[in-house]
Amino acid sequence: xxxxxxxxxxxxxxxxxxxxxxxxxxxxxxxxxxxxxxxxxxxxxxxxxxxxxxxxxxxxxxxxxxxxxxxxxxxxxxxxxxxxxxxxxxxxxxxxxx
Numbered sequence: 344x345x346x347x348x349x350x351x352x353x354x355x356x357x358x359x360x361x362x363x364x365x366x367x368x369x370x371x372x373x374x375x376x377x378x379x380x381x382x383x384x385x386x387x388x389x390x391x392x393x394x395x396x397x398x399x400x401x402x403x404x405x406x407x408x409x410x411x412x413x414x415x416x417x418x419x420x421x422x423x424x425x426x427x428x429x430x431x432x433x434x435x436x437x438x439x440x441x
Contacts, residue, residue, distance in 0.1 A: 399424075401430070
């Protein structure tokens with residue numbers, strides 16, 4: 344987790360890509376790193392003091408098919424672990440067939 348999160352503090356985009364796109368003057372910064380809820384605490388430690396937020400993908404990622412009570416409990420655990428943001432996964436059926 345440290346190996347994934349820590350480098351994003353100073354260089355969110357590869358230098359070569361910034362050059363090719365001509366976006367160096369935009370001063371792009373990372374707003375948040377998104378991790379599974381089980382890695383929230385580790386991610387917080389990895390980016391501590393950087394101003395970068397921790398987002399947790401919760402509610403039965405990737406399909407959102409776990410029972411409702413489990414999804415709510417997962418959100419609570421993510422918040423208790425220090426997540427600044429929760430990315431909620433909804434069941435595709437709620438979007439595709441209604």
